[in-house]
Amino acid sequence: MSAITLRLKQTPGFRVDASPLLPAKLAPLPVAEIARIVLPAGNESCLTGELFEISRADSETAALAIDGDVRWLDRLGAHLGEGNLTLHGSCGDYAGYRMAGGELRIEGDAGAFSGCGMSGGRLTITGNSGDFAAGTLPGDMEGMTGGTLTIHGNVGARLGDRMRRGLVLVGGDAGECAASRLVAGTLGIAGRLGAHYGYGMRRGTLLLTQAPDRLPPTFTEGGFGFDVFWSLLVRSLANEIAPFSTLRATSLPRRYAGDLAVDGRGELLIVG
Structure with a gap:
């Protein structure tokens, strides 16, 4: 090779x-x-x-390694199925679009639609990402369906829109409508949240390591009997970015269920 x-x-x-x-x-x-x-x-x-x-x-x-700031370069790692692709700099939109395997690492910022339609592999962004990360394209019914997306910085609006499977972790803040229309999968946010998070959420898990300013009115408290699930989730995050890697199984988060406006059975977990 x-x-x-x-x-x-x-x-x-x-x-x-x-x-x-x-x-x-x-x-x-x-x-x-x-x-x-x-x-x-x-x-x-x-x-x-x-x-x-x-x-x-x-x-x-x-x-494959690319050296340089290439914010004009879109679809980096699109349909990646195997191998390692590293960018030493920032790129444009659709990074990791429909990637199914391998590893894509962006040592900088990425534009909108990072990990859009992703079904496998690992996408790491050490800087910030734009809107619709792990989300869906207009007209599509599914966002991210597998794999792991890690964003060390901040992310824009509609994070994980229509996400159906996989793991997304954000080390910074998220824009409005995070986890909107979430169908399944796990989405973790360490920083502050924009308005309307969890809008239309049907299933899946939204994990927050910082208490939000307010709870959505369509979420209700319901937090017992998930000790085993929490223990498994914490174990799966042990090798991921902080603060998710530092979570402890012995400290249960507060749990809320919703979005009840769509008869949703998603869960909102708030640590601390």
Whole structure:
């Protein structure tokens, strides 16, 4: 296998689709062939070699690293199924779109729709993310359906909209309508919440490590008999980001059920 490194050479002045740049696809190719890969850019297109300096080294696994601030680069890691993709910088929208496996790490910020339609693998964003992370595209019925999304910073509105499965952890604040229309899965937020969190929530778990300013009127207290579930959840978070990794099974959170406006059976867990 090979580890490919792309170092930013020039900025194109328009948005570019990075979905052809996948580790397993690039690993067997010579540098000259990688340079000729066409990257869509709306009504335009450009070659990988026009934007990046390309180098390669031997590796036990398929790996791709991109060095540079590429906020104009959308769909980074889209449909990723295997291998490791690392960005040393910030990127545009749809990072990890419909990824099904492998690992995508963004050492910076990401735009809107991070992890949208994600079904597997691990997506890590060390900075902030925009709106609709782990959410759904307009017209779709499902958001994230599997995998793990970790955002160390803040996230925008509609986090986990229509999320159906998987784990999402946010180390900072979340915008309005977090966990809106949540169907299943676990969504943890360490910071402050925007308005209307849990709106239309049907099932799933919203875990808060900081008490919100107010509770939604359509959630009701109902907090007994989940000791075993809490113990398993805490164990599963032990290797994740703080403060989730520091939770203790012996300290039960407060539990609320909702959204009752949609006959929801979701749970809101508040630690502390």
